[in-house]
Amino acid sequence: MQANAYLTFNGRCEAAFKFYEQHLGGKIVAMMNHEGLPPEDKAQLPPEMLNAILHARLDLGSTVIMGSDAFAGRYEKPQGFSVSLLVDTPEEAERVFGALSENGSVLMPIEETFWAIRFGMVTDQFGIPWMVNCEKSLG
Template identity: 40%
Template structure:
């Protein structure tokens, strides 16, 4: 299992991560925009928003992030607030599916589920929630190669 920091922005992820890359060095290991979604139905304003970016910092840490979309915020009743745009991301491999479910279920007790733990189009078992103490979490169990 690996814990990483996941940052959300509203249209500023690309600029922020280019800045972080200039500070930490390295290259993005993953970068996708909303326009690359299967059956993408995003506004012109959001088509160049970042769906997901990963910047390896060292062998133990990956800084990850994305832009929030108006559509996603409306669907999940999430409000983007600068300063509270941070998640702890738990990342597991395919052999740890049971542990992913256990962690999701245990940490989400008395919390608010943003996205239930389920298989995604990017080949992972994924879910997100805010725990009972207001901490935002993501659980991502990668089932297939990206």
């Protein structure tokens, strides 16, 4: 069994996934919009939804992040969770945190903590909350 994050966006899923692919080092393996639906399903959609992302998938190491644009008028701001990234080096933590902070909102600056060489919390420019963690040795 594997648990993965599924993120919902307010019309910016495509831009977010391209940003994540570039800055997190993943690979987009699926990105489809509503335009590709069968005609009978597409006919039921408001025209502004045709270019909205129906489903996206980013392979990120051994994990997956998936997402879509919310249906028109049904977007809700993400709350009550963060996507947690575990990175191997403090340099990688600084780089990733810096990228996610670009036009975002830093909740906790990246710094050393009692459990981590580097840890920080940020909400990115797409409204997604992240935690970047480079743990200290647990031994």
